[in-house]
Structure formats: structure tokens, C-alpha cells
């Protein structure tokens with residue numbers, strides 16, 4: 001049996017969550033002026049530290065709906081393309097604001113690709129298997145590793161930090177040995193250390209194009 005009280009409560013919650021309901025929309029075009037499909041548009045509410053991400057459609061259009069009023073920073077993520085973020089975008093309740101982006105050519109960075117692409121493209125060397133099997137179960141290599149340059153001791157230190165903080169999965173008794181710790185620190189130093197020989201862009205790796213997968217239209221509706 002449906003409870004009228006519960007339905008009333010649900011209606012109330014919906015009413016507050018859409019009361020402000022401001023919208024940001026616009027079009028994203030590339031260096032050639034053509035619409036850019038499947039670019040991430042991210043609206044970050046400064047006060048709430050809340051980010052809403054949407055994708056552009058086949059016409060390069062995007063809509064970020066149901067936003068609470070506030071001060072927003074709008075940025076774009078599209079591998080190989082870049083644009084200055086738009087900061088200080090003020091949204092009043094129920095306001096519709098429009099902002100278009102004209103993207104310029106940029107470099108595809110290691111931080112831009114997916115975990116799966118990274119597993120395929122990062123060179124095989126001592127310690128890669130540890131990184132893939134023992135570390136990537138929790139997080140990727142992009143933000144936590146590829147985004148920072150550290151020396152060998154710096155990487156050893158971060159591995160020890162993980163072994164301590166993530167004891168439940170990275171303790172000796174769980175089969176994670178000192179040797180594996182040393183191997184993965186070695187690999188991270190080879191890839192993301194000061195003397196790394198890793199190409200600056202994953203597009204320089206053989207087989208890069210084969211790692212690009214088509215994004216189906218339904219996926220563009222993900223918010």
C-alpha cells in the first residue's frame with residue numbers, strides 16, 4: 001500500500017531540489033568551427049564544492065540543468081582540445097545562462113586517458129603488473145600518479161604511505177611483499193619520475209588510435 005505521507009514527503013523533496021533550478025547551456029565548437037561531440041562540460045558550484053558534469057551531443061550542444069543558485073566555474077574536458085575555464089558565472093534562482101566554448105588544439109596528456117587505455121599504452125617494464133593488479137583496483141594512475149612528478153624516493157614514500165593507509169589490501173599477510181613495493185616504486189619512477197622517458201603524450205605511443213573507442217549516443221546523456 002502506498003503511504004500518502006511518504007508521497008507527500010517525496011513531493012516536498014522534489015520541490016526543494018528543483019526550486020532554484022537554474023540552467024547553463026551552450027555550444028562547443030572545435031578549432032575548425034565544427035561542433036565537438038562528447039566533450040565533458042563541468043559546472044562547479046564554488047560554495048558547495050559540487051561539480052555537475054554533462055557531455056555535448058552530436059550538435060556540440062550541452063545543458064546543465066537543475067543547478068542551485070550560486071557562483072560557478074565552467075570548464076571543458078576533451079582529450080586533445082582545450083579552452084580557458086569560465087569563472088565567476090553567477091546564477092540566480094531559475095536563471096538560464098548561456099556560454100559557448102571555442103576550443104583550441106591542445107595536447108592529449110596521460111591524465112586525460114582512461115584506465116583501460118593506460119593499461120594498454122603504458123610500456124611494459126618491471127613493476128607494471130603490480131600497478132595494474134594491486135593499485136588500480138582502487139584508483140587510476142591519472143590523477144594520483146601521472147599528474148605529479150616525484151623522484152624515486154618520493155615514489156617509494158608514496159608506496160609506503162599506501163601500504164600503511166591501505167593495510168587491509170596491501171599488507172604482507174595479504175600477499176603484498178616488499179619486493180612488489182620496490183617494483184611498483186621503480187615503475188612509477190620510470191614512468192612519472194624526474195628522468196622519465198615516457199613520451200609527454202600518449203598519442204606518441206604505438207597503437208594509440210586502436211585504444212580509442214566510439215562513445216554511443218545514449219552515453220552522451222549521462223549526467
Ligand code: HEC
Pocket residue numbers: 130131134135136137138139144145158159162166169170184
Ligand atoms: C584500497 C584502496 C587503495 C589501494 C589498493 C591503493 N590505493 Fe593509492 N590511494 C587510495 C586512496 C583512497 C587515496 C587518496 C588518499 C590520499 O590522497 O591521502 C590514494 C592515493 C594515492 C596516491 C596519492 C598520494 C598523495 O600524496 O597525493 C598515490 C601516489 C597512490 N595512491 C599510489 C598507490 C599505489 C602505487 C598503490 C599500489 C601499491 C595504491 N595506491 C593502492 C586508495 C588505494
